[in-house]
Amino acid sequence: MKHDLLLGFLLLAMTGCGTTPEEPKPPERGVTRDLAQDRAGRVSGLTYDMSWEVPSDMGELVRGEETIAFSLSEPRKGLVLDFQQPRENVLEVKANGRPAECSYSPDHIQIPADALRDGTNRISIRFIAGGSPLNRHEDYFYTLFVPNRASAAFPCFDQPDLKARYRLALDVPGDWTAVANGRALSEERVGDRLRFRFQETKPLSTYLFAFAGGEFQVEESQWNGRQIRLFHRETDPKRAARNLPAIFELHRKALDWLEDYTGIEYPFDKFDFVAVPAFQFSGMEHAGAILYRDTGLFLDESATQNEILQRASLIAHETAHMWFGDLVTMRWFNDVWTKEVFANFMAAKIVNPSFPEVDHQLRFFVAHYPAAYDIDRTRGTNPIRQELENMNEAGSLYGPIIYQKAPIMMRQLELLIGEEAMRTGLREYLKTFAFANATWPALVGILDKLTEADLKMWSRNWVEEPGRPRITAELQMDGTQIGSLRLRQEDPLKRQLTWPQRMTPVIGGKGKPASFDVTVNDKTVVVNEAQGLPRPTFVLPDGRGVGYGLFELDERSRVFLLENFHTLPEAVSRAAAWMTLYDALLEAKIEPNGFMRSGLRALKTEPEELNVTFLLNTLATVYWGFLSEGERRTLAPDFEKVTWNLLLSARSPSLKAACFKGFMRIALTPGGIQRLRLVWEGRLNLQGLNLSEQDFMKLAWELAVRGGDDTQDVLAQQSRRIKNPDRSREFAFVAQAFPGDPDRFFESLKKKENRKHEPWVLQALTYLHHPLRAEKGIRYIRPSLDMLEEIQATGDIFFAKGWLDATLSGHNSKEAAQAVRDFLGSHPSYPRRLRAKIEQSADTLFRKVGAQTSR
Numbered sequence: 001m002k003h004d005l006l007l008g009f010l011l012l013a014m015t016g017c018g019t020t021p022e023e024p025k026p027p028e029r030g031v032t033r034d035l036a037q038d039r040a041g042r043v044s045g046l047t048y049d050m051s052w053e054v055p056s057d058m059g060e061l062v063r064g065e066e067t068i069a070f071s072l073s074e075p076r077k078g079l080v081l082d083f084q085q086p087r088e089n090v091l092e093v094k095a096n097g098r099p100a101e102c103s104y105s106p107d108h109i110q111i112p113a114d115a116l117r118d119g120t121n122r123i124s125i126r127f128i129a130g131g132s133p134l135n136r137h138e139d140y141f142y143t144l145f146v147p148n149r150a151s152a153a154f155p156c157f158d159q160p161d162l163k164a165r166y167r168l169a170l171d172v173p174g175d176w177t178a179v180a181n182g183r184a185l186s187e188e189r190v191g192d193r194l195r196f197r198f199q200e201t202k203p204l205s206t207y208l209f210a211f212a213g214g215e216f217q218v219e220e221s222q223w224n225g226r227q228i229r230l231f232h233r234e235t236d237p238k239r240a241a242r243n244l245p246a247i248f249e250l251h252r253k254a255l256d257w258l259e260d261y262t263g264i265e266y267p268f269d270k271f272d273f274v275a276v277p278a279f280q281f282s283g284m285e286h287a288g289a290i291l292y293r294d295t296g297l298f299l300d301e302s303a304t305q306n307e308i309l310q311r312a313s314l315i316a317h318e319t320a321h322m323w324f325g326d327l328v329t330m331r332w333f334n335d336v337w338t339k340e341v342f343a344n345f346m347a348a349k350i351v352n353p354s355f356p357e358v359d360h361q362l363r364f365f366v367a368h369y370p371a372a373y374d375i376d377r378t379r380g381t382n383p384i385r386q387e388l389e390n391m392n393e394a395g396s397l398y399g400p401i402i403y404q405k406a407p408i409m410m411r412q413l414e415l416l417i418g419e420e421a422m423r424t425g426l427r428e429y430l431k432t433f434a435f436a437n438a439t440w441p442a443l444v445g446i447l448d449k450l451t452e453a454d455l456k457m458w459s460r461n462w463v464e465e466p467g468r469p470r471i472t473a474e475l476q477m478d479g480t481q482i483g484s485l486r487l488r489q490e491d492p493l494k495r496q497l498t499w500p501q502r503m504t505p506v507i508g509g510k511g512k513p514a515s516f517d518v519t520v521n522d523k524t525v526v527v528n529e530a531q532g533l534p535r536p537t538f539v540l541p542d543g544r545g546v547g548y549g550l551f552e553l554d555e556r557s558r559v560f561l562l563e564n565f566h567t568l569p570e571a572v573s574r575a576a577a578w579m580t581l582y583d584a585l586l587e588a589k590i591e592p593n594g595f596m597r598s599g600l601r602a603l604k605t606e607p608e609e610l611n612v613t614f615l616l617n618t619l620a621t622v623y624w625g626f627l628s629e630g631e632r633r634t635l636a637p638d639f640e641k642v643t644w645n646l647l648l649s650a651r652s653p654s655l656k657a658a659c660f661k662g663f664m665r666i667a668l669t670p671g672g673i674q675r676l677r678l679v680w681e682g683r684l685n686l687q688g689l690n691l692s693e694q695d696f697m698k699l700a701w702e703l704a705v706r707g708g709d710d711t712q713d714v715l716a717q718q719s720r721r722i723k724n725p726d727r728s729r730e731f732a733f734v735a736q737a738f739p740g741d742p743d744r745f746f747e748s749l750k751k752k753e754n755r756k757h758e759p760w761v762l763q764a765l766t767y768l769h770h771p772l773r774a775e776k777g778i779r780y781i782r783p784s785l786d787m788l789e790e791i792q793a794t795g796d797i798f799f800a801k802g803w804l805d806a807t808l809s810g811h812n813s814k815e816a817a818q819a820v821r822d823f824l825g826s827h828p829s830y831p832r833r834l835r836a837k838i839e840q841s842a843d844t845l846f847r848k849v850g851a852q853t854s855r
């Protein structure tokens with residue numbers, strides 16, 4: 001019998017081993033929780049003294065040297081360093097002055113016990129750096145080590161709770177400049193090279209250590225007598241001049257506000273930030289050296305109100321991280337959401353006073369709820385706080401549940417305990433864990449002391465469990481008056497959970513609707529104030545955008561709101577009603593044509609730009625995804641007309657721009673396409689609409705995807721018009737998705753080096769799968785899914801989800817849905833988190849197909 005024989009052999013082998021001294025087992029790949037805990041218990045007082053050389057020729061490798069000094073206990077256990085590069089990249093290792101006989105395993109260098117000692121140790125390593133976290137380009141580079149990529153670049157302890165002080169020397173080509181976490185102490189010219197030395201940093205987690213170099217312009221400003229600087233590559237002087245004052249002012253305001261709120265001075269030695277072309281994220285909060293995607297800072301003249309707000313929020317978000325994330329960091333990456341939620345939560349508080357004309361309740365609603373629901377209604381959703389066994393899966397924790405749902409939860413928490421207690425608790429949290437690490441339960445412990453409420457239960461349901469409640473309103477009449485109005489919440493996943501929360505039901509009849517503030521602690525709550533009021537024409541279980549859940553409308557309310565939601569006097573009520581109707585559409589309780597007509601009616605009268613954008617986005621999704629081809633063609637003239645008229649009558653340039661972008665997305669009739677064409681040619685000038693180079697690029701792509709006879713000509717002409725070299729490269733890249741040889745382009749994406757500029761890849765992929773080309777695009781679905789694991793492993797943390805969204809959102813056919821189902825079916829043991837991402841991304845596709853078959 002095979003098994004028994006094998007077992008006997010194993011037993012023999014094991015007894016054999018027992019007689020020789022124990023060889024340390026090679027560590028598992030990545031950084032497991034056990035490894036991290038063991039090291040955090042034994043290593044302290046950590047510093048990295050490093051020197052890097054970045055050649056100008058991209059073909060040459062980047063070399064580095066480092067001395068890692070620390071205090072160690074239990075040296076007899078040996079010590080594991082993380083380095084995700086082949087053994088050849090390690091040129092020399094010395095431990096405490098002597099060459100060390102290390103052993104190597106994938107992702108690790110093991111320092112033998114006999115080279116280590118109790119107390120202070122110094123490990124010196126010469127190495128060839130891993131390339132991908134260095135993001136090298138012709139004339140600039142930047143490091144991006146979040147979440148576990150520091151060890152892909154250099155040997156280190158790559159876990160957030162081994163904070164270290166970094167001393168950095170950086171050698172770059174002579175015509176470059178450089179920036180890092182610490183202040184530049186010296187700049188020395190050696191031949192045609194420049195050598196920068198940076199001041200030692202405060203204790204930082206590896207993912208927050210950063211440096212960048214290249215041809216950058218440097219702008220300076222002052223804040224409270226201190227210098228703050230922006231590094232950028234914007235070549236259009238007007239665009240720079242237009243944006244610079246606001247960029248600095250927003251940073252200054254955020255810094256002032258945070259010092260005041262936290263009661264803690266800005267914790268790092270200096271404050272710089274860098275605008276990077278095609279940066280992977282909108283921003284990354286490296287302590288004292290924030291990186292931003294340049295387009296998020298330098299706005300076009302045509303920027304929408306949304307984009308202006310987004311910039312302010314982004315700057316406030318990254319600045320808030322200096323306290324929440326950088327000063328106090330999560331112990332392990334499972335709590336990465338805590339830093340994100342506080343950054344977002346603070347950003348909202350910071351930005352609001354600067355925009356008194358904005359309806360912030362509405363803004364919070366449209367910025368958080370639609371995106372949170374997009375995930376939380378799917379099978380693939382996840383709790384806010386997730387388990388994490390290994391740092392090499394940390395990237396997959398990120399997403400709208402962290403960025404959008406968690407702030408909703410945090411606002412509810414603040415409503416529960418009060419603003420004062422929240423601020424007091426957060427101050428204590430920051431003070432207690434400054435320059436160290438904390439966990440979510442530690443914060444709950446601090447806040448729990450400041451409130452009567454049971455925060456532990458609260459946290460379990462909101463934070464540790466996925467999903468949202470289904471909430472219904474039960475109305476009982478007593479003659480012509482309301483006898484009782486009761487709200488009921490249920491757990492659709494049958495776990496019997498409740499989500500204690502504040503809700504704002506709105507009921508309407510003749511005259512102004514009435515709204516109520518209620519706290520739902522249990523499964524049901526009676527809205528006492530509603531009793532005795534006349535019979536309402538509708539009941540909206542949450543009509544002011546506070547409560548969180550799937551709000552179900554009764555038949556009468558649904559019919560009424562579909563017809564009349566645009567007449568609700570409060571902007572946030574219209575948004576909440578529209579969200580509720582959209583949920584009803586996805587639940588197949590409203591048919592798409594009726595939904596479209598309702599939205600178009602609302603567009604004609606909606607005065608709030610944020611609502612216009614929200615309406616245009618949902619309408620475009622339904623238009624391309626839920627209508628049949630025939631229905632779409634029938635509706636197109638009306639949709640175009642409404643959008644165009646809105647554009648013509650818009651008073652603000654930003655609303656005009658929002659309408660133009662909306663129009664560009666939906667234009668389908670020959671007349672509509674001709675309009676786009678005339679604008680692109682410059683023959684149709686719309687007063688108040690200021691189009692930038694990027695807008696013209698986008699217009700050219702939108703014309704190309706609509707496939708006129710002279711597509712190649714449009715692309716070629718546009719390419720000649722572009723002045724900025726970074727944008728020129730972007731245009732050429734995306735243009736490969738159009739006629740010519742899209743198959744070859746898709747094939748090229750299988751090579752990692754062709755996926756270097758992720759935003760470009762996602763843009764191109766969206767066009768490959770545009771609804772107008774969906775029939776052809778289908779053939780890329782399966783290979784795209786096949787590539788997903790590799791995309792996740794080689795790209796940044798949002799790439800996998802972005803890749804899926806770009807691949808699936810243009811489709812609405814049974815065949816496309818089947819391709820996804822087949823993939824999932826044929827991979828029963830596919831990595832759990834990645835599978836969940838597919839289920840999240842495919843949810844709308846599945847619903848679109850369901851909506852067609854149900855009609």
Ligand SMILES: [Zn+2]
Nearest residue numbers: 317321340343
């Ligand atoms: Zn963040």
